[in-house]
Amino acid sequence: MTIVDSPALVAGGGCPIAPVVDIVFSRWTTPILWQLNAHGRQRFTDLRDLVEGITAKVLTQRLRQLERDGLVERTSHPEIPPRVEYEITELGRSLAPVFAALVTWSEDNLDRVADAREGYDTSGRPRP
Amino acid sequence: MTIVDSPALVAGGGCPIAPVVDIVFSRWTTPILWQLNAHGRQRFTDLRDLVEGITAKVLTQRLRQLERDGLVERTSHPEIPPRVEYEITELGRSLAPVFAALVTWSEDNLDRVADAREGYDTSGRPRP
DNA sequence: CGGGATCCTCTTTGATACTG
DNA sequence: CAGTATCAAAGAGGATCCCG
Numbered sequence: 001m002t003i004v005d006s007p008a009l010v011a012g013g014g015c016p017i018a019p020v021v022d023i024v025f026s027r028w029t030t031p032i033l034w035q036l037n038a039h040g041r042q043r044f045t046d047l048r049d050l051v052e053g054i055t056a057k058v059l060t061q062r063l064r065q066l067e068r069d070g071l072v073e074r075t076s077h078p079e080i081p082p083r084v085e086y087e088i089t090e091l092g093r094s095l096a097p098v099f100a101a102l103v104t105w106s107e108d109n110l111d112r113v114a115d116a117r118e119g120y121d122t123s124g125r126p127r128p
Numbered sequence: 129m130t131i132v133d134s135p136a137l138v139a140g141g142g143c144p145i146a147p148v149v150d151i152v153f154s155r156w157t158t159p160i161l162w163q164l165n166a167h168g169r170q171r172f173t174d175l176r177d178l179v180e181g182i183t184a185k186v187l188t189q190r191l192r193q194l195e196r197d198g199l200v201e202r203t204s205h206p207e208i209p210p211r212v213e214y215e216i217t218e219l220g221r222s223l224a225p226v227f228a229a230l231v232t233w234s235e236d237n238l239d240r241v242a243d244a245r246e247g248y249d250t251s252g253r254p255r256p
Numbered sequence: 257c258g259g260g261a262t263c264c265t266c267t268t269t270g271a272t273a274c275t276g
Numbered sequence: 277c278a279g280t281a282t283c284a285a286a287g288a289g290g291a292t293c294c295c296g
Contacts (some may be wrong), residue, residue, distance in 0.1 A: 013159030014178035017230045023155040023241060027268090051141035055270065060279065064254070070244025074254055081277040082276080091240055094233065101143045101229040105222065106282055112219055113151060116198025123130030126202055126259095127191070155288085172258055183290060188259060209257040210296080 018116055024095060028062045033092055034099070038113055041075075042086040068101065071095075152198055152223060156182055161199065162227070163221055169203075169215040194220075217221045 002102070028051065035050040042050065048059050063086060066072035071092035077083040080088060152158070156179065162169060163178040170178065176187050189216060194200035198219035205211040 012192055013156065013163065014180055015159035015162040017158060017162070017227060017234060019238060020230050020234050025149055027279095028141065030145060030149050031143035034143040034145070035141065053141060056279070057271095059267070066250040066252070068245055069151055069241050070248075071241075072196050076254065078277095080276085082279085084278060091237060091244070098226070098229045098233055099145060101226045102148050105226055106145060106148050109219060109222055110147060113197050113199075115220070117196055120196040120198075126195070126204065137294065184259070185291090189289095203257090207257095208296085210259085214259060 004104065021066060024098070026062075026065070028058060029066060032059070032062055032066065033095065034086060036088040037096075037101055040106075041085050043083050044086065053117065066092075151199075152226070154193070155224050156186060157194060160187070160194065161191055161223065162218060164200065164214060164216040165221065167225075171212065171214050173212055199223075208240075 010054055025032075030053075031051050032047070035047065039050060042055075043065075044059070048054060048056055051059065054062075063072060067074050071120065073087050073089050075085045075087070077085070144215045152161075159182075160175070163175065167178060172184075172187070172191075176182060176184055181189065182190075191200060191202065195202050199217060201215050201217050203213045205213070220248070
């Protein structure tokens with residue numbers, strides 16, 4: 001069994017991109033990758049400050065997951081006090097085209113979503 | 129206040145693509161859009177069967193959200209028994225390049241993620 | 257048939273305290 | 277500093293029943 005026919009994909013409703021979505025777009029992973037890509041190698045605390053709103057506990061969880069998936073590399077310096085640095089990997093950087101496509105779509109269509117929401121909230125709600 | 133400086137984005141850790149991620153990659157939305165795009169207009173029950181694993185309640189919630197965001201259009205036929213059809217909109221189809229980028233990335237890199245996971249689980253776990 | 261309402265479970269998250 | 281442990285809170289999701 002490979003990653004593409006894992007239970008996660010089957011649970012994804014028969015959608016070919018369900019695995020990537022699980023890997024790249026689970027909660028907090030996008031901001032973490034974005035900040036690591038924008039600011040380079042970061043210490044744990046500095047990264048926590050860059051990713052606004054995240055707690056240390058959750059940041060640790062997400063970094064472990066990203067490290068396991070090969071998108072982020074962890075470097076521990078055996079010093080006192082301890083120093084741990086995180087860096088985006090080449091595999092992580094290979095997501096750049098995906099992120100670029102999302103930026104483009106945002107610029108072109110985010111205001112259309114806002115319009116749709118306004119119309120829906122005003123008068124478009126489902127009628128039976 | 130526009131959609132791009134909404135609380136959701138601020139909570140997204142200062143990441144420019146956080147709004148799109150909220151809209152497009154919340155749970156189940158990708159499989160739903162994928163199936164609607166692949167199979168065209170669908171009745172509620174048929175769509176539920178296409179999206180494996182989803183319950184009627186959750187499908188309704190997600191469809192409401194997608195309709196509000198303008199990605200899906202709902203058509204209700206006042207008959208007995210009732211008939212409701214869902215269809216992807218032009219705005220929804222404009223996501224095609226994003227989805228295509230994800231397919232490409234999957235084909236090129238999903239096995240690398242699998243390798244990274246195996247290495248991590250075998251011997252790569254964080255050492256203090 | 258397409259849901260809405262209700263109840264209940266279970267995972268995720270937050271807050272706080274503690275340690276090598 | 278960079279976590280881990282623990283407990284409490286919250287929200288998502290499932291199961292079931294009912295209605296137009």
